[in-house]
Amino acid sequence: MPFACIYIPNFPVAAALRAEPDLQAYPIAIFEGKPPLEKIIAVNERARALGISPGMTKAQAELCSELALRPRSSLHDSSAHAALLDCAQSFSPCLEDTAADTALIDLAGMESLLGSLPQISRAISARAVAVGLQANVAVASNPDAALLAARGFPGVTVIPPGKEAMQLGQLAVGFLFHDHLEGEEKKSADHLLETLERWGIRNLRALAALPQVSLSERLGQQGLRLQQLARGAASRTLVPVEPPLVFEEAIELEHPIVLLEPLAFLLNRLLEQICARLGSRALATQELRLTLELEVFHQPSKINYQPFLRTLRLPLPMLDAKVFLKLLQLDLNANPPGAPIVKIHLAAEPARPRSAQGGLFLPPSPEPEKLELTLARIAGMVGEHKVGALELLDTHHPEGFRMRRFVAEVARKTPQKENSDSSAVGSAIAKSAVTALRRFRPPLRVHVALENGEPARVICPKKKEAQGDVLWKAGPWRFSGDWWEHEAWSRDEWDLALQNGDTIALYRLVHDLLAGAWFVEGMYD
Amino acid sequence: MSSAVVSTSAALGRPFIFDADSEPEVRPLPGANQTSEKARVGTAAPGCPVERSSTVLRRQASLQSAIQDQQSKILPGSVLPASQLSIRPTPEMASTGILEFDALTGGLPRGCLTELCGPASSGRTTVLLAALAAATRRGEFCALIDASDALDPHSAAAAGIDLDRLLWVRCNENSPGRHGDTKKKENQKKGCPISRASLAREVGISSQSAFDFDRTPLHQSEHRLEQVLRATDLLLESGGFGLIVLDLADIAAQAARHIPLTTWFRFRRAVEHKLTILLVIEQQAIAGSCSSLLLQLGVLSTQYSVLSSHARSDDQHLQPAHAHLFAGLNINVQLTHSRLERKPARAVAFETKTAWAG
Numbered sequence: 001m002p003f004a005c006i007y008i009p010n011f012p013v014a015a016a017l018r019a020e021p022d023l024q025a026y027p028i029a030i031f032e033g034k035p036p037l038e039k040i041i042a043v044n045e046r047a048r049a050l051g052i053s054p055g056m057t058k059a060q061a062e063l064c065s066e067l068a069l070r071p072r073s074s075l076h077d078s079s080a081h082a083a084l085l086d087c088a089q090s091f092s093p094c095l096e097d098t099a100a101d102t103a104l105i106d107l108a109g110m111e112s113l114l115g116s117l118p119q120i121s122r123a124i125s126a127r128a129v130a131v132g133l134q135a136n137v138a139v140a141s142n143p144d145a146a147l148l149a150a151r152g153f154p155g156v157t158v159i160p161p162g163k164e165a166m167q168l169g170q171l172a173v174g175f176l177f178h179d180h181l182e183g184e185e186k187k188s189a190d191h192l193l194e195t196l197e198r199w200g201i202r203n204l205r206a207l208a209a210l211p212q213v214s215l216s217e218r219l220g221q222q223g224l225r226l227q228q229l230a231r232g233a234a235s236r237t238l239v240p241v242e243p244p245l246v247f248e249e250a251i252e253l254e255h256p257i258v259l260l261e262p263l264a265f266l267l268n269r270l271l272e273q274i275c276a277r278l279g280s281r282a283l284a285t286q287e288l289r290l291t292l293e294l295e296v297f298h299q300p301s302k303i304n305y306q307p308f309l310r311t312l313r314l315p316l317p318m319l320d321a322k323v324f325l326k327l328l329q330l331d332l333n334a335n336p337p338g339a340p341i342v343k344i345h346l347a348a349e350p351a352r353p354r355s356a357q358g359g360l361f362l363p364p365s366p367e368p369e370k371l372e373l374t375l376a377r378i379a380g381m382v383g384e385h386k387v388g389a390l391e392l393l394d395t396h397h398p399e400g401f402r403m404r405r406f407v408a409e410v411a412r413k414t415p416q417k418e419n420s421d422s423s424a425v426g427s428a429i430a431k432s433a434v435t436a437l438r439r440f441r442p443p444l445r446v447h448v449a450l451e452n453g454e455p456a457r458v459i460c461p462k463k464k465e466a467q468g469d470v471l472w473k474a475g476p477w478r479f480s481g482d483w484w485e486h487e488a489w490s491r492d493e494w495d496l497a498l499q500n501g502d503t504i505a506l507y508r509l510v511h512d513l514l515a516g517a518w519f520v521e522g523m524y525d
Numbered sequence: 526m527s528s529a530v531v532s533t534s535a536a537l538g539r540p541f542i543f544d545a546d547s548e549p550e551v552r553p554l555p556g557a558n559q560t561s562e563k564a565r566v567g568t569a570a571p572g573c574p575v576e577r578s579s580t581v582l583r584r585q586a587s588l589q590s591a592i593q594d595q596q597s598k599i600l601p602g603s604v605l606p607a608s609q610l611s612i613r614p615t616p617e618m619a620s621t622g623i624l625e626f627d628a629l630t631g632g633l634p635r636g637c638l639t640e641l642c643g644p645a646s647s648g649r650t651t652v653l654l655a656a657l658a659a660a661t662r663r664g665e666f667c668a669l670i671d672a673s674d675a676l677d678p679h680s681a682a683a684a685g686i687d688l689d690r691l692l693w694v695r696c697n698e699n700s701p702g703r704h705g706d707t708k709k710k711e712n713q714k715k716g717c718p719i720s721r722a723s724l725a726r727e728v729g730i731s732s733q734s735a736f737d738f739d740r741t742p743l744h745q746s747e748h749r750l751e752q753v754l755r756a757t758d759l760l761l762e763s764g765g766f767g768l769i770v771l772d773l774a775d776i777a778a779q780a781a782r783h784i785p786l787t788t789w790f791r792f793r794r795a796v797e798h799k800l801t802i803l804l805v806i807e808q809q810a811i812a813g814s815c816s817s818l819l820l821q822l823g824v825l826s827t828q829y830s831v832l833s834s835h836a837r838s839d840d841q842h843l844q845p846a847h848a849h850l851f852a853g854l855n856i857n858v859q860l861t862h863s864r865l866e867r868k869p870a871r872a873v874a875f876e877t878k879t880a881w882a883g
Contacts, residue, residue: 363665364800366765374763378694378756386695390678390688401678406692408666408765433623434684435853435877436650438675438774441697465645474849495851504824505645506851522677524854524879525650525774 002107002117003143003238004124006088007136007150008080011101012042015080016070018132018273019251023068031058032072041072075250083131083277085243090127090280091120096143096238099178102150104143106238121156131276140164145232148204151175164232169205173197176204176226192219192226204230247285247348249273256295256340260332263341267328270346271321278348284317285348288324293343308337315407316368317351323369330376334384356409366408375406396481397489398521435524437508440466443519448509455509458498458520466507466520468500476511490514495524616817616865619767619802621652622659622685625875629860633768633802634817637864638793641806643822648856649774649806650675651877652822654684656768656804661687665767668692668760672753673775683880692766696752698745746780754788761795761803769796771805778809789815810861819862824854852882 008014012030017023027047031038038058050064061067081100088095091114094106107120114120121137128135138149138157145164149157152171159167173196177189195218201207207230215223228234249270257263267290278285292308312327354368366374378387388403444466449457460467476492483490494509506524511517618632633639633656643649653669660667667690669676674695682688753771760769773781789812796803805812810819859872 363663363767364765365666366763370763371765374759375692377759381755382694382696382752386674386697388693389691390676390681390693392678392682392688398679403693407689432853432876432878433651433655434680435648435879436654436680436684437677438650439677441674472849474851475847503644506854522675523645524851525646525648 002111002139002141003146004091004105004107004121004137004139005098005143005146005150006084006103006105006124006128007138007147008084008101008128008133009136009151009154010042010044011080012072012077013044014101014133015076016073017044018080018083019073019076019269020070021132021269023070026068027052027064027066028068028070029061030070030072031061033058038071073252075252079249079273080133082243082246082248083133083273084128084135085241086277086280087124087127087131087133087135089243090282091124093242094238094240095243097241097243098147102147104147104238106240107139118156118158121158125156127280131280132273140232142232142235143238144229144234144236148175148229148232159232165205165208165230168230168232169203169208171204173201173203173207173230176229188222192222195219245281245283245350247274247277247350248345249347250343250345252343253341256342258340260329260336263332263344264325264329266344267346268321268325270344271324271328274346274348275319275321275324278319278350281350282353283350284319284353286314286317286351287349288312288314288328289347289349290328291345291347292337292341293345294337294339295342296339305342306339308339308341310335314372315405316354316409318369318372319353320369323373326373327376330373330380334380354409368408371406371408396479398479437522438525439522440520443510443521446509446518446520448511448518455494455496458496458507458509458518460520463520465500465503465505466498466523468498470496471499471504472497475509480513488514493521617800619663620659622655622662623652623875625873626652626655626858629858629871629873630818630820630863631865633804634865635800635802636796636798637817638789638796638803638805638812638815639818639820640810640812640816641804641820641822642808642810642861643806644808646854647822647824648854648858648877649822650680650772651684651854651856652858653770653772653804653806654681654686656802657681657691657770658685658687660768660802661690663767664690666690666692666765667768667770668694668766669770669772670694670696670753670756670760671772672696672749673772675772675775680880692760694752694756694760696749696756698748746776747783750776750780750784754784757792758795761792761801764799764801766801768802768804771803773805773807773811776807778807778811781807781809781811784811786813786815789813814864816862817864818860821859821861823857823859850882851879853878 013028016028016030027050028044029040029047029052030042031040033039036059040052040054040056040058040061042054043052047064047067050067052061052064052067058069061069077100084101084103085095085097088103088105092105092107092110094108096104098104105124107117110120111117114123117139121139125135125137128137136150136154136157138146138153138159140146140149140159141161141164145159145168148168148171149159152168152175157167174193177193196202196207201210207227210227212224212227215227219226225234251266251270253266257266274285288311290310290312292310293305294308296304296306310328310331312324312331314327318324375387385403387406389406391402391404393400393402440463444460444462446467447459447461448455449459455470455473457469458467473494473496475494477494478490478492480488480490482488490513492511492513494511496507496509497504498507508521508524510519510521512519616634616636618630618634620627620632641649641652657667657669662685667686669691671694674697676693676695678688681691750773753773757769757771760766792803793812793815805816810816854877855874856877857872857874859870861870
């Protein structure tokens with residue numbers, strides 16, 4: 001039964017580089033600790049070449065001007081760990097979260113789906129790169145052998161069954177112990193290593209060759225366990241975990257951002273990471289939550305941090321980082337944060353990707369991503385609630401409607417409804433067109449001269465065209481509603497033909513019975 | 526019915542500027558002679574005919590060589606003779622849902638710009654809603670860019686429009702864009718100099734603006750027009766709509782004429798070779814030769830015949846107002862101009878009914 005191990009070497013550096021890919025070409029050192037006792041805990045190869053090594057103090061490292069010094073960030077570490085689990089989950093649901101930098105996958109049955117073991121290993125490596133991580137991938141017939149190979153050999157390693165001892169033999173004994181042991185475990189490990197060193201055991205081949213009984217007499221069960229590992233013969237079952245569907249990325253900034261343009265660069269990076277993670281889980285998102293931590297100066301000497309939350313809700317699940325970026329830019333442009341930004345947190349609500357079957361003979365419809373951008377741009381121009389689809393409300397109020405989000409995918413109608421609709425189409429074509437009313441928003445207030453209680457002349461100060469002598473009239477038609485609410489309305493409606501010079505036009509005149517005012521509400525056209 | 530393409534550059538999608546590499550024919554311009562004349566007067570001393578003639582000859586030789594050089598650069602077949610221009614395909618026509626209207630024009634042409642003109646109460650909105658209803662019944666998505674926020678939802682529903690398929694853009698003067706400068710000042714006060722202009726440039730908001738949008742304050746109708754044109758640009762670019770309607774019916778003809786002709790040309794080019802119908806309703810024709818169909822709407826001359834009252838007797842005026850019922854309009858449609866077929870102007874009439882007339 002093959003197992004794969006994904007191991008991120010030099011994890012703190014890898015997490016920092018994932019957050020800041022621009023630093024790939026620079027020497028970088030990660031430090032942690034309380035000032036002034038910060039110590040270097042991880043460096044990359046370039047920094048090592050400059051003489052920087054873990055254990056140095058930050059002050060010592062700062063003497064190297066080329067070095068990029070970054071504090072260890074739990075946000076970056078957790079994001080990188082989540083990305084590692086997403087990468088593993090995209091290949092098999094049976095995975096073990098072995099350590100922050102290590103994940104084990106059960107590949108049983110995967111060969112028929114994903115190809116041979118070398119192909120799967122390369123695919124895992126490529127997927128890790130896609131989520132921003134440089135990983136060592138090893139495949140072996142048991143989890144511990146895969147784990148040792150991933151820690152010991154860079155790149156992709158595939159150990160054929162039965163060759164574990166031979167392949168692992170060249171590794172140093174130190175690989176049997178985890179890098180980040182602490183306390184008693186570390187003391188015990190150091191003691192064992194010292195003992196093996198004194199015996200002249202430097203690699204796993206030598207350890208594997210020791211007689212079992214003698215080793216057991218001297219080192220006990222722990223020694224036997226280490227020998228099993230060295231031979232690649234240890235067997236255990238995975239402790240499977242189900243990674244939570246949480247897709248969050250965050251960046252803490254050393255220097256606050258005050259412009260939207262640099263913010264866009266950082267948002268782009270976060271969005272690409274989130275989209276890669278969602279993509280690896282075959283998911284999309286329908287809601288993006290952006291939380292910006294703002295640096296607010298209430299008093300000259302006192303700095304407060306307050307969150308600024310923007311939520312981007314999409315009509316359909318999408319997975320396009322560029323579209324998300326543009327939508328966030330437009331949203332932030334319309335609603336600027338108003339204070340310097342010190343931290344950016346972005347979370348995506350996962351959703352199943354939409355699946356739509358396009359019809360050859362169906363009329364074209366707007367692409368959802370393009371349409372969403374277009375609508376956001378138009379909304380920025382005319383106002384958020386001034387663009388969308390109409391929805392009539394269950395009321396007799398003349399303005400009884402509301403605007404809702406326009407979606408370019410209308411639910412497929414049932415066949416019965418389609419039939420009834422098609423009959424309605426025929427009748428609609430056969431019958432006359434419906435006379436339309438054009439509304440004036442807001443209604444035009446007018447002065448009305450009455451004769452025998454009926455309008456005889458209309459004077460409209462605001463719109464000269466909507467005034468004149470009444471040539472013909474029909475009404476009044478009384479309407480009222482919502483009398484149980486504060487917004488009660490009661491009105492008389494008249495249909496009028498007004499002559500203004502040579503032109504004759506038809507209007508709807510309204511007498512508001514509660515306010516006692518007259519309005520021209522619209523024109524028939 | 527089809528018509529030959531008249532404009533070579535329009536058919537080939539080239540701009541109307543010939544550069545040095547593609548100039549089809551170079552003739553010695555009178556300006557060149559004038560230049561040489563000026564140069565001759567300026568450089569040669571008076572009274573030296575031999576020197577003058579040699580200078581002229583040298584210049585003519587260099588001009589001839591330049592002409593031959595240019596002509597050699599023209600690839601054979603790069604300039605299409607007018608006799609070999611491709612025939613513009615006849616556009617597909619879509620029904621408006623009004624039989625008489627369809628009989629007159631054959632429907633609304635796809636990939637073309639159609640104008641509906643007329644004064645107030647001439648039936649423009651009725652035709653517009655009927656066309657939207659027909660398009661949504663065909664399963665198409667439609668957009669209405671409403672310059673004066675005049676759509677009556679109940680009329681739209683009564684006309685049979687599938688409201689889920691209609692995108693309504695309500696332009697108004699109280700939009701956020703109108704107070705952009707004020708907001709910018711407010712942001713600056715808050716201490717966050719966030720650059721809106723750079724962002725707008727980045728996302729391409731003002732890439733195809735027809736007006737100078739930074740002017741403040743704008744006249745109401747001008748502001749609404751700029752919103753209409755921007756929204757139209759964006760929707761045409763987005764694509765996928767079967768019918769896009771620009772409702773300029775309440776915009777005064779004088780204001781509407783301020784829209785540059787290049788804007789209409791751009792719109793026409795944007796819908797060309799697509800299945801989108803671009804329909805504009807307005808008071809007077811404003812798109813000029815960019816429109817493929819121009820229809821003039823109006824009420825019939827008999828004033829009271831437009832009002833179908835139940836009391837259609839001679840003593841109508843003696844009847845009380847509540848005995849009358851506004852039941853509909855008689856609309857006259859005249860096909861004024863068509864690029865699709867060359868036939869004399871003709872007209873049809875049709876009746877509309879109010880939703881309550883049954």
